[in-house]
Amino acid sequence: MSSSWTSRKTSPTSSSAAAARAEAGGALRVPAGALRTPGAVVLISTYELGHQPLSLASPLAALERAGFSPAAVDLAVERLEPKTIERARLAAVAVPMHTALRLGVKAVERIRSINPSCRVLLYGLYATLNAGTLFARGADFIVGGECEDPLVRLAEELDRGGSGERVEGANTAPGVRGPAAPWLRRIDFAVPQRASLPPLERYARLEHEGTTRLAGQTEASRGCLHFCRHCPIPPVYGGRFFVVPRDVVLADVRNQVAAGAAHITFGDPDFLNGPGHSLAILRSARAEFPSLTFDFTAKIAHLLKHRDLLPKMASLGCLFVVSAVESIDDRVLAILDKGHTRADVEAAIALTRNAGIALRPSLVPFTPWTGLEDYRELLAFIERHELIDHIDPVQLVIRLLLPPGSLLIDHPAMRPHLEAPAALRFTYEWGHPDPRMDRLNQELVGLVE
Numbered sequence: 001m002s003s004s005w006t007s008r009k010t011s012p013t014s015s016s017a018a019a020a021r022a023e024a025g026g027a028l029r030v031p032a033g034a035l036r037t038p039g040a041v042v043l044i045s046t047y048e049l050g051h052q053p054l055s056l057a058s059p060l061a062a063l064e065r066a067g068f069s070p071a072a073v074d075l076a077v078e079r080l081e082p083k084t085i086e087r088a089r090l091a092a093v094a095v096p097m098h099t100a101l102r103l104g105v106k107a108v109e110r111i112r113s114i115n116p117s118c119r120v121l122l123y124g125l126y127a128t129l130n131a132g133t134l135f136a137r138g139a140d141f142i143v144g145g146e147c148e149d150p151l152v153r154l155a156e157e158l159d160r161g162g163s164g165e166r167v168e169g170a171n172t173a174p175g176v177r178g179p180a181a182p183w184l185r186r187i188d189f190a191v192p193q194r195a196s197l198p199p200l201e202r203y204a205r206l207e208h209e210g211t212t213r214l215a216g217q218t219e220a221s222r223g224c225l226h227f228c229r230h231c232p233i234p235p236v237y238g239g240r241f242f243v244v245p246r247d248v249v250l251a252d253v254r255n256q257v258a259a260g261a262a263h264i265t266f267g268d269p270d271f272l273n274g275p276g277h278s279l280a281i282l283r284s285a286r287a288e289f290p291s292l293t294f295d296f297t298a299k300i301a302h303l304l305k306h307r308d309l310l311p312k313m314a315s316l317g318c319l320f321v322v323s324a325v326e327s328i329d330d331r332v333l334a335i336l337d338k339g340h341t342r343a344d345v346e347a348a349i350a351l352t353r354n355a356g357i358a359l360r361p362s363l364v365p366f367t368p369w370t371g372l373e374d375y376r377e378l379l380a381f382i383e384r385h386e387l388i389d390h391i392d393p394v395q396l397v398i399r400l401l402l403p404p405g406s407l408l409i410d411h412p413a414m415r416p417h418l419e420a421p422a423a424l425r426f427t428y429e430w431g432h433p434d435p436r437m438d439r440l441n442q443e444l445v446g447l448v449e
């Protein structure tokens with residue numbers, strides 16, 4: 001699974017990029033009609049968990065439908081070539097997660113150094129949450145929520161020679177200090193355009209029972225109905241979720257199977273927010289491709305509530321489910337408002353196992369409320385429940401992230417541990433009351449790396 005930054009050329013500081021921009025002065029408006037030339041809009045992804053980026057494929061389709069000819073670069077597997085940026089008039093960088101954001105700001109610096117007059121947009125979950133910092137570091141626009149429509153509207157406005165300052169859903173710097181306003185209206189989804197992306201062979205593969213399968217990724221819904229306090233989705237989606245039309249999802253699956261995919265990851269925040277919709281998609285996909293396999297993400301409470309669906313999903317090719325277990329300590333789970341207990345986790349392990357589906361927990365083992373004994377207990381729990389092979393080592397070193405807007409920041413249990421917001425790391429800093437935990441975390445991070 002490759003996710004490294006492939007361009008190693010020196011990036012300027014943000015202040016030197018800002019100076020270069022100031023020199024460019026009035027050149028920032030795009031000449032009317034110029035944005036529709038091939039490559040004048042460039043979409044950039046930095047990291048999407050080893051998958052061919054849906055955060056590129058979906059806006060690519062929307063822009064093409066509107067008459068643009070965007071270029072796309074996935075920095076997880078490609079270089080950012082200067083000539084791609086030199087001809088760009090609008091560069092849009094996808095930052096759907098924290099790692100993508102940290103790599104994305106480096107990409108913005110590079111774009112600024114190559115082409116100071118190029119307008120720069122960051123879009124996705126972490127762009128919304130960190131808007132204030134990103135504007136200070138050179139972003140012209142921030143788009144969050146259902147990004148495709150505002151992105152197309154912005155491209156159209158810039159192409160008319162406008163400034164882009166009053167486009168619905170596209171945030172500009174004045175007035176934005178913290179998180180930006182996301183676009184939360186139902187959009188007209190287009191089938192993701194993957195033909196111009198790097199082939200699936202360059203991305204993560206699934207190893208299953210001695211075979212290696214090319215893996216694709218799509219989503220049947222966006223947003224989430226729930227309010228887990230540590231999750232970055234509630235501050236942006238506010239408890240809303242949007243289904244992607246069944247025909248769009250199935251067409252995306254079909255295209256990826258045609259490109260060689262034998263396994264599909266459903267990247268929805270929670271595939272069981274709309275269980276009927278999700279099951280219908282699995283049924284149709286499996287009817288068309290009888291050997292296709294799947295995985296998805298769902299919360300523990302949903303696995304318990306929809307326990308009757310699990311054997312059906314297994315028979316439709318579901319190999320494993322990722323679930324944000326986060327902790328096995330009921331006190332921590334209550335602070336995070338996860339909606340499950342340790343006993344629920346144990347029940348979900350048994351239910352999925354009986355159905356023939358592997359449960360792959362994601363974890364946040366380093367919180368201000370987790371001590372050395374708790375960490376040892378987590379390791380014992382993993383061993384006792386035979387989960388060692390189902391947990392990626394990185395899960396054992398994850399430290400609680402607190403992006404701006406996090407629902408945890410104002411929680412009474414969090415406040416005593418909070419330090420300053422760290423603009424460079426895009427998270428609030430917090431300190432553990434036992435310094436040994438911070439040392440353990442650092443040592444384990446080194447070990448896992």
Ligand code: SF4
Nearest residue numbers: 224226228231269299
């Ligand atoms: S952790 Fe999962 S269930 Fe909870 S708010 Fe986030 S996406 Fe929804």
